[in-house]
Amino acid sequence: MRYEVTLDDRRVRIxxxxxxxxxxxxxxxxxxxxxxVRGRQWSIVLEGESHExxxxxxxPLRLDVDGHDVxxxxxxxRALRAGRGTGAARVERVEIRAPMPGLLKRLHVKEGDTVERxxxxxxxxAMKMENELLAPIRGRVTKLKHLxxxxxxxxxxxxxxxxx
Amino acid sequence: xxxxxxRDALHVRAADAAYPIGTGAPRESYLNAARIIxxxxxxxxxxVHPGYGFLSENAxxxxxxxxxxxxxxxxxxxxxRLLGEKTAARRxxxxxxxxxxxxxxxxxxxxxxxxxxxxxxxxVLLKPAGGGGGKGMRVVARDEDFExxxxxxxxxATAAFGAPALYLERQITKxxxxxxxxxxxxxxxxxxxxxxDCSIQRRHQKLIEESPGPSVTQELRAKLGAAAVRIxxxxxxxxxxxxxxxxxxxxxxxxxxxxTRLQVEHPVTEMVTGLDLVALQLRMAAxxxxxxxQDEITRTGAAIECRITAEDPFAGFIPASGRVALxxxxxxxxxxxxxxxxxxxxxxSEYDSLLAxxxxxxxxxxxxxxxxxxxxxxxxxxxxxxxxPFHRTALYEQDFITGRxxxxxxxxxxxxxxxxxTDGAAASAALAAVLAQRSRAERRAVATADDPWARxxxxxxxx
Numbered sequence: 001m002r003y004e005v006t007l008d009d010r011r012v013r014i015x016x017x018x019x020x021x022x023x024x025x026x027x028x029x030x031x032x033x034x035x036x037v038r039g040r041q042w043s044i045v046l047e048g049e050s051h052e053x054x055x056x057x058x059x060p061l062r063l064d065v066d067g068h069d070v071x072x073x074x075x076x077x078r079a080l081r082a083g084r085g086t087g088a089a090r091v092e093r094v095e096i097r098a099p100m101p102g103l104l105k106r107l108h109v110k111e112g113d114t115v116e117r118x119x120x121x122x123x124x125x126a127m128k129m130e131n132e133l134l135a136p137i138r139g140r141v142t143k144l145k146h147l148x149x150x151x152x153x154x155x156x157x158x159x160x161x162x163x164x
Numbered sequence: 165x166x167x168x169x170x171r172d173a174l175h176v177r178a179a180d181a182a183y184p185i186g187t188g189a190p191r192e193s194y195l196n197a198a199r200i201i202x203x204x205x206x207x208x209x210x211x212v213h214p215g216y217g218f219l220s221e222n223a224x225x226x227x228x229x230x231x232x233x234x235x236x237x238x239x240x241x242x243x244x245r246l247l248g249e250k251t252a253a254r255r256x257x258x259x260x261x262x263x264x265x266x267x268x269x270x271x272x273x274x275x276x277x278x279x280x281x282x283x284x285x286x287x288v289l290l291k292p293a294g295g296g297g298g299k300g301m302r303v304v305a306r307d308e309d310f311e312x313x314x315x316x317x318x319x320x321a322t323a324a325f326g327a328p329a330l331y332l333e334r335q336i337t338k339x340x341x342x343x344x345x346x347x348x349x350x351x352x353x354x355x356x357x358x359x360x361d362c363s364i365q366r367r368h369q370k371l372i373e374e375s376p377g378p379s380v381t382q383e384l385r386a387k388l389g390a391a392a393v394r395i396x397x398x399x400x401x402x403x404x405x406x407x408x409x410x411x412x413x414x415x416x417x418x419x420x421x422x423x424t425r426l427q428v429e430h431p432v433t434e435m436v437t438g439l440d441l442v443a444l445q446l447r448m449a450a451x452x453x454x455x456x457x458q459d460e461i462t463r464t465g466a467a468i469e470c471r472i473t474a475e476d477p478f479a480g481f482i483p484a485s486g487r488v489a490l491x492x493x494x495x496x497x498x499x500x501x502x503x504x505x506x507x508x509x510x511x512x513s514e515y516d517s518l519l520a521x522x523x524x525x526x527x528x529x530x531x532x533x534x535x536x537x538x539x540x541x542x543x544x545x546x547x548x549x550x551x552x553p554f555h556r557t558a559l560y561e562q563d564f565i566t567g568r569x570x571x572x573x574x575x576x577x578x579x580x581x582x583x584x585x586t587d588g589a590a591a592s593a594a595l596a597a598v599l600a601q602r603s604r605a606e607r608r609a610v611a612t613a614d615d616p617w618a619r620x621x622x623x624x625x626x627x
Contacts, residue, residue, distance in 0.1 A: 003598050031592070039600065040490055040600075049588040051593070053593050053596035055546060055600045056545070056547075057549055058600070061601075062478075063596065063597060064552075065590075066541070066589055067543075067556070068585070070593055072593065076601075099479075123316070125319075127474075127483040127485070127515060127517050129299070129483065131482070
């Protein structure tokens with residue numbers, strides 16, 4: 001299987017073979033690979049150099065590479081093929097999600113309200129801080145999914161906006 | 165003592181005795197004075213150390229502890245009340261000839277505040293009259309932003325301190341946040357230990373602190389020390405405390421506030437003075453006289469502290485919570501780690517995002533920076549985003565290396581500025597990224613010691 005890996009602003013093409021070798025930019029390379037923490041950390045000895053790679057977060061993919069932070073992205077050949085030809089779709093609705101779990105302190109809008117871009121939609125209290133969630137676009141609020149005063153999971157959709 | 169969500173926390177496991185005090189919501193536990201005092205009595209305590217969050221600057225709590233016949237490790241309620249009310253503290257500073265920034269008394273409502281802001285001139289700083297730690301503080305740059313800032317600050321101040329009164333100060337930009345550590349015994353003796361530069365902040369919460377302050381001359385240090393002692397003496401201060409100042413590029417300084425408690429960043433002062441501040445706090449609370457005079461306090465070398473928080477520096481330092489899949493802390497000469505981290509811990513969303521403090525000491529600032537860089541590169545935290553990417557790169561910023569940074573440092577930090585990986589590191593990272601994705605997709609281990617990857621690598625190495 002072939003992959004294209006983005007490491008910050010650098011792109012690396014890589015192919016995993018069945019025999020335990022991998023191909024890097026069309027060059028066959030041998031590596032001694034140990035999974036030191038399951039699904040999380042690998043020790044890789046490559047041409048005599050030892051590297052430790054830790055997956056800090058999966059989504060988005062962030063790596064710790066020998067003590068340096070790298071933002072990564074992996075696309076396999078199927079996705080590379082599928083991705084071809086798709087343009088940016090028109091935005092039809094925008095979901096406003098809780099960036100972290102917390103208490104939905106206040107809703108600043110009602111369903112049906114039209115709001116300007118950057119207008120406060122909701123106030124989320126988490127980690128002793130109040131965070132105002134702002135409208136990323138000008139639009140109409142078509143759905144509010146939670147009442148103020150409720151505890152919210154991280155990633156939960158709080159409101160849906162339709163552009164106007 | 166601990167709340168339900170902290171049941172697994174390190175402080176519970178390390179303590180000789182541990183008592184539950186309620187559910188996760190702060191009001192039901194860490195802010196519940198009655199419950200805390202009841203537990204202290206039941207446990208046979210003779211004193212209560214309030215730490216550096218929650219009730220540590222709450223005069224009512226200090227009073228309630230004293231009324232219960234226990235010793236409060238910190239200044240008494242009347243001192244807390246005097247200095248904790250920020251506008252009263254500013255009046256007191258002026259009385260002893262310590263300069264303060266232009267500002268107001270507590271304000272009635274948003275309209276009154278807005279009028280005052282127009283008089284002082286934007287940008288202004290909206291601050292809770294009671295409180296600290298940067299909670300409920302807002303910079304307002306324009307008149308039209310005032311309503312939102314007032315709303316946010318009032319809500320945050322109410323949640324954090326239960327006291328929503330706000331006041332305004334002129335916002336001093338391009339300044340350094342320099343604070344002076346003081347100690348006072350119950351016999352009227354006050355000394356200053358030295359300064360900490362805490363200019364590297366975001367949302368008025370500190371990320372890096374150091375001592376000595378790279379911009380602080382011997383002369384300025386003596387002035388700040390003397391000013392801090394004058395304020396403490398006038399207030400009748402007892403125990404450890406910190407007097408905060410804003411220092412402008414020309415050396416002009418203004419009093420900010422007094423933190424009537426131990427600070428998060430106290431380790432940097434401990435490293436350069438060789439003193440144990442918590443032990444001294446307990447001695448002062450027990451009524452012992454200070455065991456040294458001002459001229460017996462010496463400072464050697466340099467110390468830096470990095471606060472590793474559960475926040476994503478690539479997303480505006482938004483707090484994160486969740487499970488820490490892996491944690492490994494640095495060690496070695498000159499490295500101290502005060503930490504709550506362990507593999508498998510859950511970072512709760514209810515509390516502050518601080519996970520660990522990494523402190524580096526060196527004979528001079530250069531050595532401390534070198535040790536800190538090495539320590540941060542040795543540290544691993546995975547499972548949740550942390551501030552490590554910020555700290556690792558900040559220590560290489562020219563403004564940090566030269567010591568010429570101010571409170572805008574974090575705002576100027578560019579998350580897109582990346583380190584050039586070596587080809588070997590990049591290849592390994594790419595390979596691990598692919599393996600991580602496959603392992604996650606397949607939900608099974610991909611590589612074990614005996615898989616073909618490892619075998620081929622070993623065979624190649626033996627050729």
